[in-house]
Amino acid sequence: MYFQHIYDKSLAQGSYFIGCQKAGIAAVIDPKRDVDTYLEIAxxxxMRITHILETHIHADFLSGSRELASLTGAQLYLSDEGGPDWQYEFEHIGLKDGSQIExxxxxxxxxxxxxxxPESISFLLTDKPASDVPVMLFTGDFVFVGxxxxxxxxxxxxxxxxxQEIGAHQLFTSLKKFSALPPYIQVWPAHGAGSACGKALGSVPSTTTGYEMVRNWAFRFQQDEEGFVKYLLADQPEPPKYFATMKKLNKENRPLLTKVPTLKALSNDELLSALKKGYKLIDTREKSMFAAGYIPGSINIQDNNSFNTWAGWFLxxxxxxxxxxxxxxxDQLTRKLMRIGLDNVLGYIPDINEWVKAGGVPERETVISIDEFKExxxxxxxxxxxxxxxxxxxxGHIRKAENVFVGYLPDNLSKINKEKKVVIHCQSGDRATIAYSLLAREGYKNILNFSGGMNKWLEGKNPVDQG
Known part of the structure; x- marks a missing residue:
C-alpha cells in the first residue's frame, strides 16, 4: 500500500492519497480544489487515480472531487445516507453503511x-496483503485528534x-461505533488544530482509536448523553460566513476550475476604474506595512494561514x-482563494507605488502602544x-470592554461610537488591523488600534474580568 497525507495549513485540512502498488491504482479522500497536487503524486x-471518496458535504472548503474526476476519469464514491435533503445532486456511486469499495x-x-x-461517513481500510483486519479509519469531521x-x-x-441538538445526539450514538473498534486502528481525520470544525483539535496529524478513548473528552460522557450534548454545544467558535456557500456548492452542480488561474496585473487606470465600481481591494501586506500607508478603502487581510478564512468572511x-x-x-494566494471558491479575482497590483505616483495620497493607521492605551x-x-x-x-477580557467579534463587525457598525475615541484590540493584532481597515472604509476617523492586544495586556499582569 502507498499512503500520503496532504495537509493544507491555510484551512487545517487533510486529504489522503492511498494506492495499491500491485494494481497501480489509487484513491483520494476529501481532495482540495487545487488538484494538481494529487496528479503529481500519481x-x-x-499510479492512476480511479477512486475519489468524500466523507461528507463539506462546509469549510470547496471540494476538488469533481475537478479531479474531470481530469482523471475516476469514479466518485459519495454518501447516500442522511435522507433526501442530504443527497449530492450530481452523478456518483452512492454509499451506505456497510458498503465496501475495492x-x-x-x-x-x-x-x-x-x-x-446527517450524511457523514467514515472509511475503514483493510490492507489485505498485510493483514485481514482493518488498520486505518478515515473519519472526516467525525472524530479528530482530541x-x-x-x-x-x-x-x-x-x-x-x-x-444542532439532533446532530449532537446522533454524534453520541455514532461514537459507540468508534468505541467498538480495536484500539490499534490508526485514525486520520479531515482537520487539525486551527480548523473551525471543532473547538479543541489537536495539532498532531493522526491518532489511534485506543488513544482517543483515553484522551478525547467525548468519551468521558459515555454514560451521560445529556451532559455530552451540553458540553459539545457550549463554547463553539463562530463559524465563518462563507460556510453556508460551501455547503451549497459542494452539494450541487457548479462550474469546474481544473487548473490554478494566473492573475492579471492591473494598470493604475484599471485599478481606479474598479474602485469606482465598488470592487473591494484586499491588501495582503504585513500589518505594519499596511499601517504605514494604505490605499483608502482597502481591507488588510494579511497573507498568512488565516488569509482565506478572513477573505471568506468579508468577500x-x-x-x-x-x-x-x-x-x-x-500562486499561493490564488490557491487559498480557490479552495473556498473565491474565483472572482479581477487582478492584482504588486504594491501601492504606482497609485502614489499617479497622485494617490495614502492614509495611515493609528496604532497605539500599551502605555498610550493605559492613559x-x-x-x-x-x-x-x-x-x-x-x-x-x-x-478573560479588559474591564468595560464591549465584545464585537470582528467577523460580525460589518453587521454591527451601529455599536461603534462615532463621537468619541474608540480603541479596538484582539489577541495579538491581526484581527484588529482587519477591523481598523473595515471601519476606516466605512468612514470612521476616531479609531485607535491597540495592536498589542490581550497578549500585551496579560504580559504586564494587568487585571481581567471573566464571564
Missing part, C-alpha cells in the same frame, strides 16, 4: 457516522434551525475583487471594543 508513483488489494468499508452532518466534529454548523452557518461570491500582493505570493483607558473617555470571539472574551 505521476511520481506511476481498490486492488485494499478494501474500504463504509461506516455511517452522522452527527456533524475532539469531535461540531453539530451546530448546519444551524449557525446554513440557517437550518433545530438541527462575496458575485462581486469581483482585487489583491495587493507581490508576484511571488500570487486613555484610565481617563475613561473611550469606547473599548474587544474583537475576539465570544469564548475568548468570556475567558
Amino acid at each position: 505521476q511520481q508513483q506511476k 481498490l486492488g488489494n485494499l478494501t474500504f468499508e463504509v461506516l455511517h457516522t452522522p452527527g456533524h452532518t 475532539d469531535i466534529g461540531r453539530p451546530d454548523l448546519l444551524e449557525k452557518a446554513a440557517g437550518l434551525k433545530g438541527t 462575496d461570491y458575485d462581486t469581483p475583487f482585487i489583491l495587493i500582493a507581490h508576484p511571488d505570493q500570487l 486613555l483607558y484610565h481617563n475613561n473617555g473611550i469606547q473599548l471594543i474587544d474583537l475576539r470571539g465570544a469564548t475568548e472574551y468570556h475567558s
